Amino acid sequence: MIEKILFIMLIFISLPEKAFSMHISEGILPFNWAVIWFAVALPFVAYGLKRFRELSKDDLSFKPLIGLLAAIVFVISLMPIPVPTAGTCSHPGGTAIPAILVGPTVSILITGVALLIQALFFAHGGLSTWGADVVSMGVVGSFVGIGVFRGLRKMKASLGVSAFCAGMLSDWGIYLTTSVELAAGIRGDEPFWSLFSKILIAFVPTQLPLGIVEGAMTAGMVTLLFKRRPDILAKLGVIKPEEAGATV
Numbered sequence: 001m002i003e004k005i006l007f008i009m010l011i012f013i014s015l016p017e018k019a020f021s022m023h024i025s026e027g028i029l030p031f032n033w034a035v036i037w038f039a040v041a042l043p044f045v046a047y048g049l050k051r052f053r054e055l056s057k058d059d060l061s062f063k064p065l066i067g068l069l070a071a072i073v074f075v076i077s078l079m080p081i082p083v084p085t086a087g088t089c090s091h092p093g094g095t096a097i098p099a100i101l102v103g104p105t106v107s108i109l110i111t112g113v114a115l116l117i118q119a120l121f122f123a124h125g126g127l128s129t130w131g132a133d134v135v136s137m138g139v140v141g142s143f144v145g146i147g148v149f150r151g152l153r154k155m156k157a158s159l160g161v162s163a164f165c166a167g168m169l170s171d172w173g174i175y176l177t178t179s180v181e182l183a184a185g186i187r188g189d190e191p192f193w194s195l196f197s198k199i200l201i202a203f204v205p206t207q208l209p210l211g212i213v214e215g216a217m218t219a220g221m222v223t224l225l226f227k228r229r230p231d232i233l234a235k236l237g238v239i240k241p242e243e244a245g246a247t248v
Helices: 002-014 031-058 062-076 096-102 104-121 130-154 159-186 192-228 230-235
Strands: 081-083 088-090
Touching (some): 031 130, 031 159, 159 192
C-alpha cells in the first residue's frame, strides 16, 4: 500500500511544470554562512552514518526500512507549495516520520541524502546551502519531532495525537530555523529581528496549514503501522511490546 502511494506521488512530481525554488536555493547564503552551516551539519550526518552502520549489523531488515523512509522523505519534501508573499515555496519536511521510527540521528542522515539528490538532479535547494538545509530540515525537524512525540507519550497521549503533534511542530520548527538562517545570511545592514519577522510572516499563509497537513500525514503513517504491523513499532522501540500484543 505504502509503495503504491509513493509510486503515484513520484509520477505526479515528475510531470513537467513551472519550477519553484525549494529549501534554501543555491547562492542565497554568503560563503561564510554556508561554511558555518556545513560545519554544524556534518558532525550530525557523520554520527547518523555511524549509527546506521551499527544498527544495520544487528538487523538485516534495517537497510530496506531506511530505504523506504528515505523515499518517503524524498517524495514528501519534493512537493512544492508556492508562497506568493515570499516569491518562493513551502513544502512538507517529512522528517518527523523517520525520527519517530528509527531515531533522530539516522533521520538526519536520511535527510542529508535526500537533500543531496534533490540538489544534484532536481535543482531543489543547492550544494552550497546543503548544510543549512540539513540543519533546518534534518537536525531541527528530527529532534523537534522525536522530542514532541516522546514527551507526549510520557504524558500518556495516544499514539495518533503524539505523532500528529510531532509532525506539525517539526514542520513549523523547520521553517522557524530556515527563517533564522535566511535572516542571518542576507540581512546586510537591516536589523536581524526585523528581517527575521518579515521572512517568518511571509511563510505563515502556507506553512501554518501545511504543518497541520504534515501532522496528519505523520499520524496516518504511524497509526497505519500500528494497525497493520505493531510488531515493527515494538521492535523499533516506538511502542512497548505489550502494546503490540508481543511477549518480552
